[in-house]
Amino acid sequence: KAGVTQTPRYLIKTRGQQVTLSCSPISGHRSVSWYQQTPGQGLQFLFEYFSETQRNKGNFPGRFSGRQFSNSRSEMNVSTLELGDSALYLCASSLTVPINEQFFGPGTRLTVL
Amino acid sequence: TQLLEQSPQFLSIQEGENLTVYCNSSSVFSSLQWYRQEPGEGPVLLVTVVTGGEVKKLKRLTFQFGDARKDSSLHITAAQPGDTGLYLCAGVKNSGAGSYQLTFGKGTKLSVIP
Numbered sequence: 591k592a593g594v595t596q597t598p599r600y601l602i603k604t605r606g607q608q609v610t611l612s613c614s615p616i617s618g619h620r621s622v623s624w625y626q627q628t629p630g631q632g633l634q635f636l637f638e639y640f641s642e643t644q645r646n647k648g649n650f651p652g653r654f655s656g657r658q659f660s661n662s663r664s665e666m667n668v669s670t671l672e673l674g675d676s677a678l679y680l681c682a683s684s685l686t687v688p689i690n691e692q693f694f695g696p697g698t699r700l701t702v703l
Numbered sequence: 704t705q706l707l708e709q710s711p712q713f714l715s716i717q718e719g720e721n722l723t724v725y726c727n728s729s730s731v732f733s734s735l736q737w738y739r740q741e742p743g744e745g746p747v748l749l750v751t752v753v754t755g756g757e758v759k760k761l762k763r764l765t766f767q768f769g770d771a772r773k774d775s776s777l778h779i780t781a782a783q784p785g786d787t788g789l790y791l792c793a794g795v796k797n798s799g800a801g802s803y804q805l806t807f808g809k810g811t812k813l814s815v816i817p
Contacts, residue, residue, distance in 0.1 A: 594745070625807075632809035633746070633791060645801050680745050689734065689795045689803050694745025 592617065594683050594695035602701045608669040611698045615662050615683030621645075622664040623688050624656055627678040627697070638688060639664055668700075676702045706730055707794050709808035717816050719781050724811045726792035727774045733797035735768055735775045740789040740810070782815045789813075 595614045603609050615622050623646075624636040635648040639658035656666045662683075668675055678699050684692040708727045716722055726735070734753045738746035750759050752768035752775060759766045763786075765778040779786055789810045796804040 633793075633807040635805050635807075640801065646803060682745065687801060687803070689736075689797060689805060691748055691751075694747070696744050 594681055594693055596679075596681050596695040596698050598698060599696065600699045600701075602703065603671050604703050605671055605673060607671050608667065609671060609700060611666045611668075611679055611681075611700075613664045613666070613681030613683075613695060615664070615681075616693055619683035619685055619693075620662055621684045621686060621688055621692075622658055622662065623682045623684075623692060624664070624666050625680040625682065626650070627680055628676075633680070636666070640686075671702045673702050676700060706806045707792060707808035709790075709792060709811050711811060712809070713812050713814075715814040715816065716782055718783060722779050722782055722813070724777045724779075724790055724813070725774070726776070726794075726808050728794060729773065730794065730796070731772050732794040733772075733803075734795045735772075736793040736795065737766055737775070737777055738791040738793065740791060741787075746789075746791055779813075782813075784815045784817050787813055787815050 597612045621640045623638040625633050627633045636650055637656055638646040642658045653669045658664045678697045680694050680697045682692040682694045710725045734751055736751045737749045740746040750766045755770045755772045757768045763780045767776050789812050791810045792808045794806050
């Protein structure tokens with residue numbers, strides 16, 4: 591069974607631009623969660639989607655948004671990039687509820703210059 | 704404010720030594736998870752503890768959930784180089800009906816020297 595895949599793996603953008611990251615969950619998994627990981631703040635929960643609906647949300651500004659498609663694939667968008675948005679963005683999928691068991695992808699390393 | 708404090712932040716030990724990593728909070732959690740993350744990869748779930756006072760063993764790893772469900776510890780016996788990685792704890796507050804709050808500690812970076 592293929593694991594969670596994320597594309598692209600690395601991305602370099604400049605301040606003010608926007609970016610879209612993609613996540614393909616494990617086949618059959620309906621929940622997709624997104625996290626931001628930085629050395630200073632650690633791993634922080636962004637949001638979770640289940641059956642195309644945002645079910646849970648972390649404490650991030652509205653510049654961070656996401657969506658989920660009918661095949662459970664998910665995208666995350668960050669608009670008006672800031673230097674502080676440089677981070678590893680991780681996606682995780684689970685069958686139903688992430689708090690039971692979730693599987694992480696390798697992440698997308700975003701660098702904002 | 705960091706809801707979950709992990710200590711130590713860094714740990715470097717010789718192969719064969721024992722070690723304990725701590726995860727502390729002033730909040731009560733529905734459950735607590737431990738993950739290990741290796742460079743270039745996402746975290747991998749090691750265990751979930753649910754009941755206060757619960758102890759779970761995974762080969763040389765022993766996980767304990769505090770009686771009050773506010774803290775947890777991870778003990779590794781006879782550490783091996785393959786144990787090297789970032790250990791993360793995550794506290795879960797389950798509101799029911801699919802609604803929850805998941806908070807991670809900043810992690811303990813473990814290096815086991817052969």
